Amino acid sequence: MSQHVLIVEDEESLAQVLGEYLTQSGFISHIIIDGSQVVEWVKQNPVDLLILDLMLPGKNGLDIYRELRTFTDIPVVMATARIDEIDRLIGLELGADDYICKPYSPREVVVRVKNILRRSTDEMKMVDKILSINESTMQVLVKGKEVSLTRAEFRLLSHFHQHKEQVFSREQLMTQIYSDNRVVTDRTIDSHIKNLRRKIQNVDAEVDCIQSIYGVGYKFAL
Amino acid sequence: MSQHVLIVEDEESLAQVLGEYLTQSGFISHIIIDGSQVVEWVKQNPVDLLILDLMLPGKNGLDIYRELRTFTDIPVVMATARIDEIDRLIGLELGADDYICKPYSPREVVVRVKNILRRSTDEMKMVDKILSINESTMQVLVKGKEVSLTRAEFRLLSHFHQHKEQVFSREQLMTQIYSDNRVVTDRTIDSHIKNLRRKIQNVDAEVDCIQSIYGVGYKFAL
DNA sequence: CAATGACTTAATGGTTTTATGAAAATTCAC
DNA sequence: GTGAATTTTCATAAAACCATTAAGTCATTG
Numbered sequence: 001m002s003q004h005v006l007i008v009e010d011e012e013s014l015a016q017v018l019g020e021y022l023t024q025s026g027f028i029s030h031i032i033i034d035g036s037q038v039v040e041w042v043k044q045n046p047v048d049l050l051i052l053d054l055m056l057p058g059k060n061g062l063d064i065y066r067e068l069r070t071f072t073d074i075p076v077v078m079a080t081a082r083i084d085e086i087d088r089l090i091g092l093e094l095g096a097d098d099y100i101c102k103p104y105s106p107r108e109v110v111v112r113v114k115n116i117l118r119r120s121t122d123e124m125k126m127v128d129k130i131l132s133i134n135e136s137t138m139q140v141l142v143k144g145k146e147v148s149l150t151r152a153e154f155r156l157l158s159h160f161h162q163h164k165e166q167v168f169s170r171e172q173l174m175t176q177i178y179s180d181n182r183v184v185t186d187r188t189i190d191s192h193i194k195n196l197r198r199k200i201q202n203v204d205a206e207v208d209c210i211q212s213i214y215g216v217g218y219k220f221a222l
Numbered sequence: 223m224s225q226h227v228l229i230v231e232d233e234e235s236l237a238q239v240l241g242e243y244l245t246q247s248g249f250i251s252h253i254i255i256d257g258s259q260v261v262e263w264v265k266q267n268p269v270d271l272l273i274l275d276l277m278l279p280g281k282n283g284l285d286i287y288r289e290l291r292t293f294t295d296i297p298v299v300m301a302t303a304r305i306d307e308i309d310r311l312i313g314l315e316l317g318a319d320d321y322i323c324k325p326y327s328p329r330e331v332v333v334r335v336k337n338i339l340r341r342s343t344d345e346m347k348m349v350d351k352i353l354s355i356n357e358s359t360m361q362v363l364v365k366g367k368e369v370s371l372t373r374a375e376f377r378l379l380s381h382f383h384q385h386k387e388q389v390f391s392r393e394q395l396m397t398q399i400y401s402d403n404r405v406v407t408d409r410t411i412d413s414h415i416k417n418l419r420r421k422i423q424n425v426d427a428e429v430d431c432i433q434s435i436y437g438v439g440y441k442f443a444l
Numbered sequence: 445c446a447a448t449g450a451c452t453t454a455a456t457g458g459t460t461t462t463a464t465g466a467a468a469a470t471t472c473a474c
Numbered sequence: 475g476t477g478a479a480t481t482t483t484c485a486t487a488a489a490a491c492c493a494t495t496a497a498g499t500c501a502t503t504g
Contacts, residue, residue, distance in 0.1 A: 105322065107320050107334065107338075108334075134387075136387075136388050137388055137441065138438065138441070150436065150492085151435075151436065151437045151438060151491085184492090185493065185494065185495090187451095187452095187493080187495080188492075188493050188494075190451065190453085191493075191494085193451095194452065194454090198453095212451065212452090214450065214451080214500090214501060215449085215450070215501090215502085372479080372481080373480085373481095374480080406482065406483085407482070409462090409482080409483065410481075410483075412463070412464090413463095413464090413481080413482070413483085414481085414482095415463090416463065416464065419463095434461090434463090436460090436462075436489090437491080
């Protein structure tokens with residue numbers, strides 16, 4: 001579950017401190033001092049983000065960066081002590097990347113790492129920022145506010161959320177909601193839909209994500 | 223409600239500007255120019271965070287820092303103009319602390335102050351000051367007061383605490399609690415939950431950390 | 445625009461699930 | 475083995491949920 005951050009930095013004490021900060025924040029960190037090992041490590045191990053010191057003994061940081069980019073898209077935060085490096089970096093295609101100027105504070109780096117990883121992963125679920133669903137906690141957030149749903153409501157919404165835009169008949173929804181093969185009236189679904197809509201719009205009346213398709217069923221869309 | 227930030231800085235104009243930024247952001251700031259007064263002030267006045275210039279006339283900043291640490295844990299942001307100071311600082315036990323390199327931008331300092339105070343108030347105080355669990359001593363503190371739990375209760379709470387927010391069925395909880403594969407009624411879990419809640423709320427009736435998810439199970443949340 | 449079928453909604457009764465207190469069974473220490 | 479503590483079960487009350495109904499509203503069609 002935790003995300004892996006690889007620190008490439010020759011000043012070991014600095015890297016150590018940074019690593020501790022990252023661990024404190026729930027990341028798993030690994031430190032590499034020798035630049036020549038970076039590419040190999042990234043190929044062999046899980047790495048979600050890389051903090052790359054550009055001034056390394058042995059191998060040039062930018063070369064490492066370019067080599068990484070030939071086979072992976074993981075975000076890279078580049079660190080440099082020389083101000084004038086920054087200008088060159090800014091010219092780069094800084095996709096999911098970032099850079100920091102040394103000396104940096106560990107706290108600042110952690111903040112950046114969090115931001116980048118949140119952006120890139122945290123997550124497709126937050127895609128719309130309007131509705132997020134967490135299966136394991138059974139938590140539903142509408143515009144950031146928690147909405148408490150019953151089991152049937154949660155299953156319904158969850159199924160809708162996983163199949164955006166798709167239209168479902170009431171029969172289909174029933175079989176999705178109930179594990180047993182119980183048979184209920186069509187109106188039952190209507191009823192749950194009604195309650196769902198009410199609870200969601202209770203948070204924000206603007207949100208109208210469950211649409212009725214006349215004569216067919218319902219669909220979810222934001 | 224507002225939090226107090228103490229600025230220790232001999233360049234008065236700089237301190238002034240920073241103070242205004244902080245005020246703007248909702249903090250209450252106070253400036254001390256003479257290093258020899260800092261310890262006394264902190265002892266006598268409310269201070270939630272301290273910005274400490276290390277290059278002070280009269281008294282050395284690091285000495286002040288060490289003296290403060292003998293009686294308080296308030297976070298300290300250390301400011302210094304000399305790069306090489308940074309290295310020494312990194313060696314320090316940077317608990318809730320941070321450092322910045324002069325010349326700094328007031329805006330940046332405000333951001334850091336906010337971050338530090340958010341962390342030390344929200345996170346620490348909310349999450350762990352309410353409930354802390356020590357696996358090795360089997361000690362449980364609720365709002366600082368010890369609660370004596372039976373083994374089953376402790377295992378339950380401990381498992382919950384390690385998996386905050388996650389919903390567990392009674393079956394899952396049973397297998398978590400029992401090493402052997404004994405089979406017990408669902409109601410057994412209810413019973414333990416009941417006792418747990420009672421013991422916890424015996425300390426503070428406000429604390430309601432075990433929630434029932436109807437038709438599913440229980441989850442822990444603060 | 446009237447008729448018809450489809451959707452919405454609130455209320456209700458019944459069902460399932462949970463809370464709780466107390467009793468029975470088990471475990472543990474002595 | 476005895477007694478106290480703990481665990482489990484049980485019975486009942488309370489709460490939450492769900493399916494249905496029925497009445498009202500809306501969309502479609504001729």
